[in-house]
Amino acid sequence: MQRFAILLALALTVPTIAAPAPCGNTSSGFEVWKKDFAKQAKRAGVKKKGLQALAQSQYATRTIAADxxxxxxxxxxxxxxxxRGADAIVSQGRKRKARNPQFYAALERQYGVPSGVLIAIHGMETGFGNFMGDSQVVSAITTLAYDCRRSDFFIPHAIGALKLVDQGSITTRTQGAKHGELGHTQFLPGNALTYGVDATxxxxxxxxxxxxxxxxxxxxLRKKGWKTGxxxxxxxxxxxxxQQWNAASVYQQSIAIMAARIDG
Structure with missing residues (x-):
C-alpha cells in the first residue's frame, strides 16, 4: 500500500507532455491544431513574424478541393x-531564349543546367510568370500540414513558409498555387528556404x-546532383x-521532351 502511494505521488509530480493536436479532414479542428503547431514551429526556429502569420492563417477550402x-x-x-500546352511552351521558350541568350548562358555556366530545362519548367509551372497563383501561400501550406492525407510531407514546408515570412521573402498576403507553391517556378516553401538564391x-x-x-x-537541380554536360x-x-522536381512521371517526361526541343 505504501509503495502504491509513493508511485501515485510520483505520477502526480511528473509533468505531462501534451500530445500533438491531431490532423483533420475538415476545418473544425484547424484552430486548435494551429495553436499546437505554433509550439512545434517555435521549437524549429520560427520567430515572431512567422508565428503571427500562422495565427492569421485560414483553412483553405480550395486547397483541399484541389488536392x-x-x-x-x-x-x-x-x-x-x-x-498543358507543350507546343506553345516550346515556341515561346525558344523566343525567350533568343531574346536573352546571355542570361540563360550565364545560368548554365554557373549551375550547369541547360537553358531548355529551366525554360521548360518556367513555362510549365506558370506560363513564364503569367499566372503564379491566387491562393495565400501560408494558409494553403498550413492547411495541407493539418490535413491528414499528407501532413508528414507538408509540415516541413509549412515551417519553411513561416521562416520565409520571418526572413521577409513572403508575407501573409503572398499568393501562390493552391498547394502553397510560390513564385515563377512554383517552389514549395521548404525548398524555397533551402535552395533560394539572391541572384540580383x-x-x-x-x-x-x-x-x-x-x-x-x-x-x-545542381544541389540534387545535376551533372554538367x-x-x-x-x-x-x-x-x-x-524527377526530384516533380514526382509525376508525365510531368518529368514532358520537361525532358520540351527542354530538348527548346535547346535543339
Missing amino acids: RNQKSFKYSLDKFMRV GDGQVDFYNMTDALASTANF RGYQPGQPNFAVI
Whole structure:
C-alpha cells in the first residue's frame, strides 16, 4: 500500500507532455491544431513574424478541393502535353531564349543546367510568370500540414513558409498555387528556404523576380546532383534530377521532351 502511494505521488509530480493536436479532414479542428503547431514551429526556429502569420492563417477550402482532384497527372503523356500546352511552351521558350541568350548562358555556366530545362519548367509551372497563383501561400501550406492525407510531407514546408515570412521573402498576403507553391517556378516553401538564391544581389531572395527564381531553380537541380554536360532524357544521368522536381512521371517526361526541343 505504501509503495502504491509513493508511485501515485510520483505520477502526480511528473509533468505531462501534451500530445500533438491531431490532423483533420475538415476545418473544425484547424484552430486548435494551429495553436499546437505554433509550439512545434517555435521549437524549429520560427520567430515572431512567422508565428503571427500562422495565427492569421485560414483553412483553405480550395486547397483541399484541389488536392482531392489532381486528374491531369493521370493522363497519358500525349494528353498531358496537349492539356498543358507543350507546343506553345516550346515556341515561346525558344523566343525567350533568343531574346536573352546571355542570361540563360550565364545560368548554365554557373549551375550547369541547360537553358531548355529551366525554360521548360518556367513555362510549365506558370506560363513564364503569367499566372503564379491566387491562393495565400501560408494558409494553403498550413492547411495541407493539418490535413491528414499528407501532413508528414507538408509540415516541413509549412515551417519553411513561416521562416520565409520571418526572413521577409513572403508575407501573409503572398499568393501562390493552391498547394502553397510560390513564385515563377512554383517552389514549395521548404525548398524555397533551402535552395533560394539572391541572384540580383539586392539582399533579398524574391521568387517573384524571374532572375532570382530561375537561379534558385538551377541551384535546386545542381544541389540534387545535376551533372554538367550529361543528358537529361529518360535513362540518362540527369533525368533522375528532373524527377526530384516533380514526382509525376508525365510531368518529368514532358520537361525532358520540351527542354530538348527548346535547346535543339
